[in-house]
Amino acid sequence: MYLEFFELKHKPFTIKTETHALYMSPQYMTAFSLLQYGIENCDGFTVITGEVGCGKTTICNALIRELDPSKSLSISLPIPPHDEYQLLNAICSALHISVMGRESVEKIRAKITDKLRNERVHGKRAVLIIDEAQNLELDSLETVRLLSNIERDDEKLLHIVLVGQPELKQKLKKQCMRQLRQRISVYHDLKPLSFMDMKNYIQHRLSLARDGKQKSKKFQVQREQVPTFSFFALRKIYTASKGIPRIINNICDKALISAFIDYSTKVRLKDVNRALKDINQLQKI
8 A cells, every 4th residue: 555655666675686676886886897897707706795685696686687698608506505416416407407317526517517618619608606605515615616627728617606694704714715715806795885875775766666657546645756764764774774775675664654654755763663663573473
């Protein structure tokens, strides 16, 4: 019902990954550009870290959408496999490579090498993006490093992007990971939004959800096209969310419901406080 009241096409704030709604703040633009640079140069690893809900997956999905399918072959693993064998099988599945029974790791790796070399003959290079990479076992990370060695005529055929929470950074600092660490050519730590970026982010999401149709006859009141947030409401959202987009979305969605209940087109501090109370109660269940 609140969508009709605020004249929105869809919910502006959801916790699911929405590539089309990506807000390119300066640091998001930096992360996106670094990802593009790493893939275009196909040199070493690209590592993106950041707290839960900071938008790492959204940026990677946006990058995949931008890749030219005639030049790039993208392999995305949103959930890292448990071990080396499952990792190689997941890559084979993405590359449409058939694995007969319980083939050896060496044989599977050879099949992947042949596939990538064949794709390069047809003008394509592959990109492997592993999300939640902090959950990879050390043996699996070593397997990933070995895959990065695949070449044809001294040209690297697979660029690997590791995306993970801050724990990934700690894992890569281990002594046994020094060879992989030396091959990291691009690294970016994605930080939460600043207050101004958060304010622009909220406006961006509302603008995308705005409905340009005529006003509903049910709600004939004088108001702006988009709901507005008071300064104190924004400050409270920023304090509670610490600038993390997923948390911002959760708070804003519930704050809009609160404003709608009061038949208000402005989200006020009391709406945010009500939203935070609801969130806290849900977390106790």
